[in-house]
Amino acid sequence: MSTTVWRDLGTPESPSENFIDLLVDGVQVSVPEGTSVLRAAAEAGLSIPKLCATESLEAFGSCRLCLVEIEGRRGYPASCTTPAESGMVIRTQTDKLAKIRREVMELYISDHPLDCLTCSANGDCELQDMAGVVGLRDVRYGMSGENHLEAKKDESNPYFTFDASKCIVCSRCVRACEETQGTFALTIDGRGFGSTVSAGMKESFLESECVSCGACVSACPTATLMEKSVIEQGVPERSVKTTCAYCGVGCSFKAEVKGNDVVRMVPDADGKANRGHSCVKGRFAFGYATHKDRITKPMIRNKITDPWKEVSWEEAVSYAASQFKNIQKKYGKSAVGGITSSRCTNEETYLVQKLIRAAFGNNNVDTCARVCHSPTGYGLKTTMGESAGTQDFDSVMHTDVAIVIGANPTDGHPVFASRLKKRLRQGAKLIVVDPRKIDLVDGPHVKASHHLKLMPGTNVAIINSLAHVIYTEKLHDIEFIKERCDSNEFDKWVSFIGQDRNSPEELESVTGVPAADLREAARLYANCKNGAIYYGLGVTEHSQGSTMVLGIANLAMLTGNLGRAGVGVNPLRGQNNVQGACDMGSFPHELPGYRHLSDSVTRELFEREWNVSISPEPGFRIPNMLDAAHSDEFMGIYVQGEDIAQSDPNTQHVTSALEAMECVVVQDIFLNETAKYAHVILPGASFLEKDGTFTNAERRISRIRKVMEPLAGKADWEATVMLSNALGYPMDYTHPSQIMDEIARLTPTFTGVSYEKLDEGSIQWPCNDATPDGTPIMHTSEFVIGKGRFVITEYVPTSERTTRKFPLILTTGRILSQYNVGAQTRRTENVAWHDEDRLEIHPSDAELRGVKTDDWVGIRSRSGETVLRAYVTDRVQPGVVYTTFHFPESGANVITTDNSDWATNCPEFKVTAVQVEPVTQPTEWQKQFQQFNEQQLDLLARATESERV
Numbered sequence: 001m002s003t004t005v006w007r008d009l010g011t012p013e014s015p016s017e018n019f020i021d022l023l024v025d026g027v028q029v030s031v032p033e034g035t036s037v038l039r040a041a042a043e044a045g046l047s048i049p050k051l052c053a054t055e056s057l058e059a060f061g062s063c064r065l066c067l068v069e070i071e072g073r074r075g076y077p078a079s080c081t082t083p084a085e086s087g088m089v090i091r092t093q094t095d096k097l098a099k100i101r102r103e104v105m106e107l108y109i110s111d112h113p114l115d116c117l118t119c120s121a122n123g124d125c126e127l128q129d130m131a132g133v134v135g136l137r138d139v140r141y142g143m144s145g146e147n148h149l150e151a152k153k154d155e156s157n158p159y160f161t162f163d164a165s166k167c168i169v170c171s172r173c174v175r176a177c178e179e180t181q182g183t184f185a186l187t188i189d190g191r192g193f194g195s196t197v198s199a200g201m202k203e204s205f206l207e208s209e210c211v212s213c214g215a216c217v218s219a220c221p222t223a224t225l226m227e228k229s230v231i232e233q234g235v236p237e238r239s240v241k242t243t244c245a246y247c248g249v250g251c252s253f254k255a256e257v258k259g260n261d262v263v264r265m266v267p268d269a270d271g272k273a274n275r276g277h278s279c280v281k282g283r284f285a286f287g288y289a290t291h292k293d294r295i296t297k298p299m300i301r302n303k304i305t306d307p308w309k310e311v312s313w314e315e316a317v318s319y320a321a322s323q324f325k326n327i328q329k330k331y332g333k334s335a336v337g338g339i340t341s342s343r344c345t346n347e348e349t350y351l352v353q354k355l356i357r358a359a360f361g362n363n364n365v366d367t368c369a370r371v372c373h374s375p376t377g378y379g380l381k382t383t384m385g386e387s388a389g390t391q392d393f394d395s396v397m398h399t400d401v402a403i404v405i406g407a408n409p410t411d412g413h414p415v416f417a418s419r420l421k422k423r424l425r426q427g428a429k430l431i432v433v434d435p436r437k438i439d440l441v442d443g444p445h446v447k448a449s450h451h452l453k454l455m456p457g458t459n460v461a462i463i464n465s466l467a468h469v470i471y472t473e474k475l476h477d478i479e480f481i482k483e484r485c486d487s488n489e490f491d492k493w494v495s496f497i498g499q500d501r502n503s504p505e506e507l508e509s510v511t512g513v514p515a516a517d518l519r520e521a522a523r524l525y526a527n528c529k530n531g532a533i534y535y536g537l538g539v540t541e542h543s544q545g546s547t548m549v550l551g552i553a554n555l556a557m558l559t560g561n562l563g564r565a566g567v568g569v570n571p572l573r574g575q576n577n578v579q580g581a582c583d584m585g586s587f588p589h590e591l592p593g594y595r596h597l598s599d600s601v602t603r604e605l606f607e608r609e610w611n612v613s614i615s616p617e618p619g620f621r622i623p624n625m626l627d628a629a630h631s632d633e634f635m636g637i638y639v640q641g642e643d644i645a646q647s648d649p650n651t652q653h654v655t656s657a658l659e660a661m662e663c664v665v666v667q668d669i670f671l672n673e674t675a676k677y678a679h680v681i682l683p684g685a686s687f688l689e690k691d692g693t694f695t696n697a698e699r700r701i702s703r704i705r706k707v708m709e710p711l712a713g714k715a716d717w718e719a720t721v722m723l724s725n726a727l728g729y730p731m732d733y734t735h736p737s738q739i740m741d742e743i744a745r746l747t748p749t750f751t752g753v754s755y756e757k758l759d760e761g762s763i764q765w766p767c768n769d770a771t772p773d774g775t776p777i778m779h780t781s782e783f784v785i786g787k788g789r790f791v792i793t794e795y796v797p798t799s800e801r802t803t804r805k806f807p808l809i810l811t812t813g814r815i816l817s818q819y820n821v822g823a824q825t826r827r828t829e830n831v832a833w834h835d836e837d838r839l840e841i842h843p844s845d846a847e848l849r850g851v852k853t854d855d856w857v858g859i860r861s862r863s864g865e866t867v868l869r870a871y872v873t874d875r876v877q878p879g880v881v882y883t884t885f886h887f888p889e890s891g892a893n894v895i896t897t898d899n900s901d902w903a904t905n906c907p908e909f910k911v912t913a914v915q916v917e918p919v920t921q922p923t924e925w926q927k928q929f930q931q932f933n934e935q936q937l938d939l940l941a942r943a944t945e946s947e948r949v
């Protein structure tokens with residue numbers, strides 16, 4: 001549990017390295033130049049009353065409560081907007097100041113409801129605190145004059161209310177929305193006494209541009225903007241520091257608790273990934289953890305058409321173990337395997353792969369990261385020697401030109417997007433490479449210098465032509481290449497990239513991007529001081545996903561944009577622990593730390609520690625497991641926290657493979673789509689119910705801490721330990737810290753990691769004897785691999801082509817309010833923003849087909865067909881349609897193809913040739929899905945404790 005109490009020092013820290021000395025109330029204090037007098041006093045341990053100032057925002061100087069006296073100056077300047085100067089002598093507590101402050105407070109309170117004792121913020125209100133601090137006892141002005149006490153409450157946002165009667169118009173909310181979040185949804189309307197806070201054009205919060213990040217709620221010093229959960233449940237009593245379980249940004253939070261209930265999640269100002277910010281998911285969408293759909297009892301059944309039977313943990317685990325053993329006896333050792341989850345902790349993931357290698361005795365382990373970022377691991381390891389991004393998120397504040405490729409940070413990685421937007425408002429330039437006009441292309445106070453609107457599937461052609469321009473126009477960093485890269489490889493690469501066929505002019509007809517625009521973008525990136533590349537699944541989920549990652553690494557090496565702040569190659573990981581799941585040895589060919597099974601030294605290290613022999617033969621990847629199930633070679637699977645029936649391509653192929661298996665064991669918090677095909681369900685624990693660690697996109701290992709007891713009585717790692725013991729391979733961990741100690745013993749990049757160290761703060765791996773405090777930026781003096789390797793990246797068009805029959809390209813992505821397969825966010829109030837997946841279609845394509853917004857349309861590919869409602873928009877270009885995939889009934893993966901990345905099998909989710917036509921009813925698949933879903937929910941409802949299988 002967190003014990004440190006955060007103190008708001010009033011204004012942001014000054015970055016200056018020059019220090020100045022001044023005297024505040026007789027106390028000598030030394031602060032960086034540019035520090036406000038308010039902050040200087042706070043650093044000297046003195047508190048000046050304040051209302052409109054807070055450490056996370058630039059000072060505004062509106063409340064006049066923080067006035068001070070400065071020797072040699074007339075009047076009473078506001079300390080929050082006055083910079084400290086060398087030699088200043090300041091008094092913060094005089095009779096005159098006390099009188100002025102009381103008068104100021106009196107004016108505020110005279111227009112404020114006097115309901116402190118019954119107010120939901122009682123005890124957690126800065127106005128109330130300040131009234132006490134300035135010693136206000138009486139209010140001389142009555143409430144009978146003009147006031148705002150009858151102002152209407154806006155309760156439209158599902159998570160917080162806006163009670164205008166309590167607003168002191170300090171504008172902290174407005175500034176938080178602008179400076180921290182970068183959405184500019186709020187304004188102060190009117191002037192003087194008539195001024196009020198307003199969301200957009202006098203709209204409700206829900207109808208406005210507000211994205212419900214909660215920054216304004218955190219900034220509000222009164223009960224005006226207030227979490228509904230606090231209003232309903234009361235002010236929390238204790239807090240526990242933990243990490244968001246949604247996306248790869250890995251925001252740090254304080255889970256604030258009353259009794260056993262989480263009342264609110266407060267972004268942690270000390271959090272190094274988020275610096276006190278959050279998005280709607282981590283901040284508010286935690287209610288799924290106690291949703292009535294949670295599975296809280298282990299269950300078993302013989303056939304998937306049988307009702308579930310609730311049984312004890314022991315019975316469920318021994319049933320699963322005996323089924324797995326029987327399958328191995330009948331079909332051979334490699335007929336079983338498992339899938340680890342990027343949503344579970346490092347420790348849990350490590351244990352599952354250990355169970356498979358040690359208890360199953362094969363290497364049939366894969367992870368859901370297969371379907372998102374496996375090309376990142378391959379591409380970055382090949383070129384630089386490490387399968388991870390090169391920077392920390394703070395690095396973006398030093399970037400001059402950012403290239404965002406195939407990522408939509410405002411929706412997928414919102415807190416990082418806010419940092420990037422802040423940097424862009426400071427003057428950095430942006431290049432967006434995306435088929436779709438994402439919000440960053442043209443948002444409030446942010447505009448991309450170039451939007452390279454490519455046709456889906458032509459990434460490699462774009463990256464090659466960017467490199468071609470930089471090389472042929474001699475804009476590359478010769479010194480960096482000479483010193484840091486392998487010259488033979490570079491020479492070979494140059495003879496490829498310099499060819500005319502890689503020029504933007506030659507490739508324009510392939511990519512659809514005007515050559516002149518591409519040339520300008522290449523020059524902008526090559527000529528800047530610090531250029532950084534951020535990318536997402538729009539890079540990796542292609543048949544050339546790995547080639548594109550290699551191309552990105554080439555581009556960064558070519559321009560010397562590696563090894564310092566502000567630059568680098570930065571994969572934006574999808575789920576919270578994608579990085580960790582890959583680090584922990586979840587792939588069938590690698591042991592933890594990305595060490596190949598064929599390396600006998602590594603294998604022997606693990607064999608000694610685990611006391612088993614490990615097969616040097618790589619096992620099945622997920623697609624191989626599914627194929628093998630169809631030929632009776634793979635008959636049992638243990639799936640922890642992953643939903644392949646919704647998230648993997650070619651849904652019918654996945655579900656028929658699951659149906660063919662004799663034992664499907666699913667460990668999850670809900671009856672997800674895969675669990676509907678299961679024979680054993682081991683109830684999962686949410687991130688609030690266990691201890692462990694997640695590793696975010698920056699390689700940052702952060703603790704999650706148990707806030708409440710597991711609803712089903714066991715954390716996921718405990719269930720894996722039980723299963724392993726039942727299979728005959730003993731595990732005896734009693735706490736996840738012991739699992740981390742084992743990881744540290746066996747993995748060179750983790751040798752310095754321990755829970756003790758993590759309790760002091762998060763750490764970016766590598767963390768070992770050479771880098772005991774972790775590694776915020778990688779490859780600073782040399783690459784992990786030694787010399788950086790340029791790799792030839794020949795553009796090979798995907799075999800998925802448009803034809804007259806399938807004239808449009810479907811690409812997919814996600815939306816801010818929903819997360820991945822939606823199992824968590826669909827069970828929260830986030831459905832207020834997005835309650836169904838829609839098909840975005842360009843007006844010209846829509847008109848040609850007679851389609852209007854809200855019409856039902858059939859989307860047919862070579863693999864299958866589904867039906868969604870249309871949304872006509874020019875965010876997509878002609879010839880391209882787009883959808884999200886958060887609802888299983890949408891069947892987005894019914895239509896995606898079997899194509900996958902040549903190196904890693906990562907599916908080509910981003911390119912499917914389709915036809916779109918108006919329809920009147922769901923597809924056959926959707927009808928069957930509905931029927932099967934109802935059947936499974938009924939079988940779940942009929943679960944009984946008494947009967948045995």
Ligand code: SF4
Pocket residue numbers: 166167168169170171172173174197219220221222224225
């Ligand atoms: S809503 Fe809160 S933060 Fe915004 S102006 Fe009113 S009191 Fe200040």
Ligand code: SF4
Pocket residue numbers: 173176177178181183184185186209210211212213214215216217
């Ligand atoms: S919740 Fe976030 S986006 Fe909405 S008004 Fe507040 S700061 Fe702005």
Ligand code: SF4
Pocket residue numbers: 244245246247248249250251274278279280281282283413414415416
């Ligand atoms: S940005 Fe990602 S990690 Fe941060 S709160 Fe949102 S979902 Fe959670």
Ligand code: FES
Pocket residue numbers: 049050051052053060061062063064065066067078079080081
């Ligand atoms: S805190 Fe300085 S004027 Fe409000």
